[in-house]
Amino acid sequence: MSDRRRGDVRRHTDVATVAALDIPTRPDPAAPLGSLAQSGATGRATGAGPGKARRRGRRNWQTRILGLCGVLGFLLVWQLMPALGLVNSAYMPTALDAIVRLGELIGLTGFWAAVAATMQQWLIGMVIAVLVAAALGFVIGSSAFLRRFTNSTIEFLRPVPSVALIPLAVLLFGVQTESAVMLIVYACIWQVLIQVLYGVADVDTVAMNTARSYGLGAVARLRYVVFPTALPYLMTGIRLASAVALILAITAQLIIGTEGLGREIALSQSGGNYVSMYALVLATGLLGVLINLVMRVVERKVLSWHSSIRTEVAK
DSSP: OOTTTTTOOOOOOOHHHHHHSOGGGSOOTTSOTTSHHHHTSSOOOOTTSHHHHHHHHHHHHHHHHHHHHHHHHHHHHHHHHHHTTSSOTTTSOOHHHHHHHHHHHHTOHHHHHHHHHHHHHHHHHHHHHHHHHHHHHHHHHTOHHHHHHHHHHHHHHTTSOGGGGHHHHHHHHOSSHHHHHHHHHHHHHHHHHHHHHHHHHTSOHHHHHHHHHTTOOHHHHIIIIIHHHHHHHHHHHHHHHHHHHHHHHHHHHHHTOOSSHHHHHHHHHHTTOHHHHHHHHHHHHHHHHHHHHHHHHHHHHHTTTSHHHHHHHHO
16 A cells, blocks of 8 residues: 555655765654655755855865964064064064075985985885885784784884984994995884884774685685774874974984085074075975975875775765
8 A cells, every 4th residue: 555545645755865865855853744755855955065065165264264364473473573573583584585585496416316305315215114024014913913913012112212323324424425324224124114014903803704714715815804894994004103203304304414504594504604504494385395295295195995985075
């Protein structure tokens, strides 16, 4: 007997019909039973419609504007501090002077040589740290015995600051690029390793047992079950390590004297050229922002299939 014969005046619409409705005419779940809004002849726009897209666009623009206002506010405070005599202008030039000097440095070959040296050390250290940490993370995380066996060692070594290894790096490699790379690898390997260990531990036991029941070997389980689960954690570790690697590269160049922006900052400071020093500091900050933006883009591309990225895009 049909719903209408039973006295139910509600119009039933299957999922395919609802999906085919225009967005302004989707059923309104808050409307009374039997009403036009409930049946789908009218109703409020759903969350996937153009209205939400416009709101999302407005939020994105609001975020960018607020970020720009924060940067401008910081530069304004910097500009006013030496101008009002709050700090000695001989040691802290105005923001405008530093920005103008940075523009002049951009046109010099020596500046780009320092940037290239910094990025070379950053890249070499990142590649070594990611490869070593990812391999160790998957191996250790796949064995309960190895996790227990290495837990105390990892917890002991992880808090040791990389700058404490500068004397050892100088003794081993001298004032060379290898010293900076050693510090970068040591600092970044923990960022990636810990994330991979968490990712391997997050593997669904049911999925792993199902893979075993279907006869998948250890390599196949690693490829089809463990790796997809741990990949978001791995990408997070790489993104965090990218910022740490730049910090250690600049630190090594400042203290050890290896080629790069850090050494140029130290030379400007020792020579009393404080305008150039602050301009180079600005350059390192801009380089860090650029690296972070690039790593976020890479993370979204690699994890475009993951629910966290799809949810972030849909908001």
